[in-house]
Structure formats: C-alpha cells, structure tokens
Amino acid sequence: GAGVSQSPSNKVTEKGKDVELRCDPISGHTALYWYRQSLGQGLEFLIYFQGNSAPDKSGLPSDRFSAERTGGSVSTLTIQRTQQEDSAVYLCASSFGVSEKLFFGSGTQLSVL
Amino acid sequence: DQQVKQNSPSLSVQEGRISILNCDYTNSMFDYFLWYKKYPAEGPTFLISISSIKDKNEDGRFTVFLNKSAKHLSLHIVPSQPGDSAVYFCAASAATSGTYKYIFGTGTRLKVLA
Numbered sequence: 074g075a076g077v078s079q080s081p082s083n084k085v086t087e088k089g090k091d092v093e094l095r096c097d098p099i100s101g102h103t104a105l106y107w108y109r110q111s112l113g114q115g116l117e118f119l120i121y122f123q124g125n126s127a128p129d130k131s132g133l134p135s136d137r138f139s140a141e142r143t144g145g146s147v148s149t150l151t152i153q154r155t156q157q158e159d160s161a162v163y164l165c166a167s168s169f170g171v172s173e174k175l176f177f178g179s180g181t182q183l184s185v186l
Numbered sequence: 187d188q189q190v191k192q193n194s195p196s197l198s199v200q201e202g203r204i205s206i207l208n209c210d211y212t213n214s215m216f217d218y219f220l221w222y223k224k225y226p227a228e229g230p231t232f233l234i235s236i237s238s239i240k241d242k243n244e245d246g247r248f249t250v251f252l253n254k255s256a257k258h259l260s261l262h263i264v265p266s267q268p269g270d271s272a273v274y275f276c277a278a279s280a281a282t283s284g285t286y287k288y289i290f291g292t293g294t295r296l297k298v299l300a
Binding site: 176 | 192218228275285287288289292293
C-alpha cells in the first residue's frame with residue numbers, strides 16, 4: 074500500500090520479554106519518527122531518523138528502548154525486558170523531510186501482562 | 187515540562203455550528219505548527235499546518251490562526267459535521283533552530299452532535 078505500515082497491529086507479551094515493532098515508511102520518505110500514546114495521554118516523542126541516522130533519540134524512556142533504521146527505509150523499535158508501564162500504542166510516522174508534515178501508521182498496541 | 191498544551195480535554199458542538207479548538211505553547215523557538223485528527227484505533231491524520239511567518243491558514247472548512255505574541259493557536263471548523271467527531275492534536279516544531287522533532291499536545295476530544 075501507499076501508506077505507513079506497522080506490524081504487528083497488536084502484541085501481547087509477558088513482563089520481562091523482549092519485543093520488536095516494525096515500521097515500513099512511505100517510499101521516498103527520508104524522515105521517520107516513533108511516538109507512543111499511553112492510555113488517556115498525548116503523543117510522546119521517542120526518536121526520529123533522518124536517513125539511517127538518529128539525530129534525536131532524547132525521548133527514549135530508558136536504555137531498554139532502542140531503534141534502528143536500515144537502507145533508509147524499514148525501522149525497528151526494540152524494547153528489552155518489557156515492563157507493564159511500557160503498555161501503550163506505538164505509532165510510527167514518516168515524512169519527505171524533517172520539516173514536512175507527518176504521515177502516521179495505524180500503530181502497534183502493546184500490552185505487557 | 188509540557189511545551190504544547192491543549193487545556194480543554196473535550197468539547198461538544200452542535201452540527202452546523204463552529205468548533206474552536208485551542209492550543210498554547212511555551213517554546214518561543216517553535217516555528218511550524220500542525221493539527222491532526224485521530225479516530226479510535228487509527229493513526230492521526232494531517233489536517234492543516236501553519237508556519238510562524240503567517241497568522242492564518244485556511245483549507246476548506248478548516249482554518250488555523252496563530253498568535254505568536256500570545257503563543258497561542260486555534261483551529262476553527264465551520265460548519266461542524268458529525269464526522270468531525272474525533273480527538274484533535276496540535277503539534278509544534280522548531281525547524282529553523284535545527285530541532286525537527288514534533289511536540290504534540292494531549293489532545294481535545296470533539297463531539298459534534300447531530
């Protein structure tokens with residue numbers, strides 16, 4: 074499809090397990106962003122990529138969170154040793170450039186039991 | 187430190203009337219602002235943007251006003267329709283200072299009553 078694709082759409086995991094969330098941006102978009110939305114909260118910035126590099130990863134909550142982007146395209150957000158407070162919707166967005174409007178995927182609903 | 191604030195968590199408006207959603211920011215370096223609409227279980231979708239060199243931008247039923255001195259922007263929807271019922275987020279970035287991340291507000295839930 075032509076939009077931002079995220080997988081899985083839902084993920085249920087046990088506390089302490091690692092999870093990987095995937096984002097396929099719109100073809101040709103050089104910038105890629107990760108946000109999360111906890112229940113009843115706004116969108117919390119996590120990290121953004123320009124190409125394969127991450128100029129700003131200031132929003133990653135702890136060192137259990139990491140992200141990478143390869144080939145200027147697909148990005149993976151990894152959460153190690155998940156905790157219940159990691160439960161949220163993780164949203165990926167891409168844009169033509171860093172000062173352009175964002176196009177969002179539908180998100181991954183992560184539930185940590 | 188909430189740099190972008192949407193102080194009204196919810197708003198109800200009669201169909202056909204004007205909806206006004208407000209957003210305040212604290213960082214004077216912000217120079218590009220966007221509004222997004224979000225339906226449940228979907229990602230946010232872009233509505234309209236405005237750069238700090240303007241004080242108004244219009245697109246169909248949607249108009250965004252920016253008051254830089256007050257660090258305030260608002261989204262006007264005229265006329266409001268039931269399909270506009272959603273959560274609306276404002277977002278800001280400081281591109282000219284090299285800060286490209288978008289900071290989002292907490293959202294306002296709009297309900298348009300038929």
